[in-house]
Amino acid sequence: MDVQELKPFVIGLDLGGTNSVFGIVDQRGQVLATNTIKTQTYTTVEDFVSAGVEALKPIVAKVGGIGQIKAMGIGAPNGNFYKGTIEFAPNLSWGHEGTVPLAAMFEKHLKIPVGLTNDANAAAIGEMQYGVARGMKNFIMITLGTGVGSGIVINGQVVYGCDGFAGELGHSIFFRGGEGRLCGCGRKGCIETYCSATGVARTAREFLKNSDEVSLLREIKVEDITSLDVSIAAGQGDKLAKRVFDFTGDILGQACADFAAFSSPEAFVFFGGLTKAGDLLMKPLKKSYDAHVLRIFKDKAKFLVSSLDDASAAVLGASAIGWEL
Amino acid sequence: MDVQELKPFVIGLDLGGTNSVFGIVDQRGQVLATNTIKTQTYTTVEDFVSAGVEALKPIVAKVGGIGQIKAMGIGAPNGNFYKGTIEFAPNLSWGHEGTVPLAAMFEKHLKIPVGLTNDANAAAIGEMQYGVARGMKNFIMITLGTGVGSGIVINGQVVYGCDGFAGELGHSIFFRGGEGRLCGCGRKGCIETYCSATGVARTAREFLKNSDEVSLLREIKVEDITSLDVSIAAGQGDKLAKRVFDFTGDILGQACADFAAFSSPEAFVFFGGLTKAGDLLMKPLKKSYDAHVLRIFKDKAKFLVSSLDDASAAVLGASAIGWEL
Numbered sequence: 001m002d003v004q005e006l007k008p009f010v011i012g013l014d015l016g017g018t019n020s021v022f023g024i025v026d027q028r029g030q031v032l033a034t035n036t037i038k039t040q041t042y043t044t045v046e047d048f049v050s051a052g053v054e055a056l057k058p059i060v061a062k063v064g065g066i067g068q069i070k071a072m073g074i075g076a077p078n079g080n081f082y083k084g085t086i087e088f089a090p091n092l093s094w095g096h097e098g099t100v101p102l103a104a105m106f107e108k109h110l111k112i113p114v115g116l117t118n119d120a121n122a123a124a125i126g127e128m129q130y131g132v133a134r135g136m137k138n139f140i141m142i143t144l145g146t147g148v149g150s151g152i153v154i155n156g157q158v159v160y161g162c163d164g165f166a167g168e169l170g171h172s173i174f175f176r177g178g179e180g181r182l183c184g185c186g187r188k189g190c191i192e193t194y195c196s197a198t199g200v201a202r203t204a205r206e207f208l209k210n211s212d213e214v215s216l217l218r219e220i221k222v223e224d225i226t227s228l229d230v231s232i233a234a235g236q237g238d239k240l241a242k243r244v245f246d247f248t249g250d251i252l253g254q255a256c257a258d259f260a261a262f263s264s265p266e267a268f269v270f271f272g273g274l275t276k277a278g279d280l281l282m283k284p285l286k287k288s289y290d291a292h293v294l295r296i297f298k299d300k301a302k303f304l305v306s307s308l309d310d311a312s313a314a315v316l317g318a319s320a321i322g323w324e325l
Numbered sequence: 326m327d328v329q330e331l332k333p334f335v336i337g338l339d340l341g342g343t344n345s346v347f348g349i350v351d352q353r354g355q356v357l358a359t360n361t362i363k364t365q366t367y368t369t370v371e372d373f374v375s376a377g378v379e380a381l382k383p384i385v386a387k388v389g390g391i392g393q394i395k396a397m398g399i400g401a402p403n404g405n406f407y408k409g410t411i412e413f414a415p416n417l418s419w420g421h422e423g424t425v426p427l428a429a430m431f432e433k434h435l436k437i438p439v440g441l442t443n444d445a446n447a448a449a450i451g452e453m454q455y456g457v458a459r460g461m462k463n464f465i466m467i468t469l470g471t472g473v474g475s476g477i478v479i480n481g482q483v484v485y486g487c488d489g490f491a492g493e494l495g496h497s498i499f500f501r502g503g504e505g506r507l508c509g510c511g512r513k514g515c516i517e518t519y520c521s522a523t524g525v526a527r528t529a530r531e532f533l534k535n536s537d538e539v540s541l542l543r544e545i546k547v548e549d550i551t552s553l554d555v556s557i558a559a560g561q562g563d564k565l566a567k568r569v570f571d572f573t574g575d576i577l578g579q580a581c582a583d584f585a586a587f588s589s590p591e592a593f594v595f596f597g598g599l600t601k602a603g604d605l606l607m608k609p610l611k612k613s614y615d616a617h618v619l620r621i622f623k624d625k626a627k628f629l630v631s632s633l634d635d636a637s638a639a640v641l642g643a644s645a646i647g648w649e650l
Binding site: 078087088137138152154155157159160161162163164165166167168169171172173174175176185186187254257258259261262263264265266292294295296297300301 | 403412413462463477479480482484485486487488489490491492493494496497498499500501510511512579582583584586587588589590591617619620621622625626
């Protein structure tokens with residue numbers, strides 16, 4: 001028996017733009033202890049890693065020390081699985097320029113193997129190991145948060161591509177010819193600019209500006225409107241707010257129809273803040289998909305919402321990388 | 326040693342809308358003998374298979390009889406790898422309704438294992454084993470013929486998806502909102518309607534109709550114009566014909582930029598009649614890709630044209646399935 005197999009825990013790090021959550025996870029996917037630090041308090045990656053190592057000490061001690069830990073997995077924006085690096089992450093104060101060798105830095109401090117991938121891939125792995133995608137070999141995870149991320153699984157494996165960066169479906173172009181909304185990536189018309197939480201708020205502002213229709217959303221200062229406001233208003237029967245979700249679902253459904261032509265997945269799994277809108281989003285999404293998908297793919301893919309709670313899914317997904325090292 | 330390993334040959338069948346080419350292939354990828362029958366002469370699939378078995382007899386005899394043949398691989402339109410069937414193939418007189426269990430039918434007659442996949446997947450396998458994609462684990466094969474087909478390879482495996490039909494990139498939607506050209510699939514705006522040989526001829530007709538510009542193409546009856554005519558005219562410096570290829574390459578380049586966001590391939594490999602246009606197509610294609618691809622993927626994917634000759638590539642690709650059975 002390999003000595004490694006005796007170590008019953010892994011560390012998962014969900015590295016987000018605001019919080020970095022460290023968790024200790026056992027083989028059944030139980031998150032036994034967590035600790036959180038603020039990602040952006042630190043101006044250099046060295047300071048961030050030092051703070052992370054400190055934050056790990058009490059939770060590692062709880063399970064009997066570092067000798068009990070097999071490995072660490074990190075889910076991070078613009079994470080490169082092949083290299084263990086974060087590259088040009090626009091939302092990280094210490095990671096937006098050049099390449100940060102984060103996995104190697106934690107490895108040096110902790111003296112255990114450390115793997116890293118982007119947050120959406122980590123979520124897909126978590127969903128495959130512990131969530132609604134258990135047993136699936138082909139599915140597409142789409143995260144609807146501040147941006148639109150994706151983790152693609154084909155033949156039971158996450159798709160990393162030639163460089164470790166495959167699966168940027170949020171940056172598929174929806175509106176061509178420079179007619180679409182300006183995206184953070186510098187191009188126009190990306191799906192992310194319409195189907196993220198930010199995109200939904202943007203659509204609501206446009207709809208309010210372009211009509212005089214009464215709406216509960218007019219009670220909110222226009223620049224403060226969030227996707228949650230739109231969701232609440234739609235839930236209360238607000239017609240304009242409902243149309244915002246119809247519009248969003250229509251675009252996402254058409255986009256998914258194209259993704260089906262690529263990998264013909266068994267399911268699309270949605271995750272993130274926007275999925276809280278429930279049927280407000282999922283119904284128009286499914287309707288649009290059915291209307292636009294190529295005949296041969298009709299009625300094949302399931303449309304699922306993640307069953308893992310937001311807090312633990314990302315940590316679980318990140319930790320799952322640890323088991324594979 | 327497995328007895329199977331003693332059998333040094335496989336049969337490859339390239340089943341096209343016009344011709345069905347049977348070939349005997351050795352382990353080095355040499356096509357030792359071929360025989361061709363007309364695909365559409367037969368009104369039932371039983372007649373087609375009987376004719377195929379007859380056509381195989383002389384070429385199988387040349388290599389020492391069926392005892393020398395390990396297996397047979399078939400590349401066919403709408404081929405389903407998982408089931409060995411052809412399903413709803415619009416261009417086959419005996420295959421456009423329902424499901425035809427072609428692999429099982431040949432197996433019954435020949436008493437050797439028979440595998441089947443769609444023609445573009447077969448071409449991708451051929452390219453990976455014998456062509457410009459040798460050694461590549463991640464690439465996208467795009468066939469530019471009467472239609473636009475694709476075979477996607479990820480982690481060294483062809484992507485079949487949950488149902489065996491993945492990789493229909495020709496039916497990605499390019500122009501949204503019902504503004505695009507009507508496609509054979511019943512929808513509007515598919516890439517196939519612009520970037521196939523047929524699409525190029527269609528573009529030329531539109532350009533001729535919408536202007537009074539002088540062009541060599543005006544010497545041809547407008548409904549008889551083919552992509553080859555456009556290619557020849559462009560090669561002679563015809564400006565309108567050149568613009569047809571600029572337009573085609575621009576669309577295909579933008580489409581490939583989206584495909585890169587999916588699987589980040591090491592290369593795009595192009596195959597089929599339209600690639601004979603050479604730089605007329607490839608230059609605007611590459612230029613458009615560079616202008617539209619997400620920053621993180623810039624300058625990563627190679628743009629290659631198949632090195633296998635048209636006649637043998639499809640048979641080789643089909644035969645390669647035989648080795649894997």
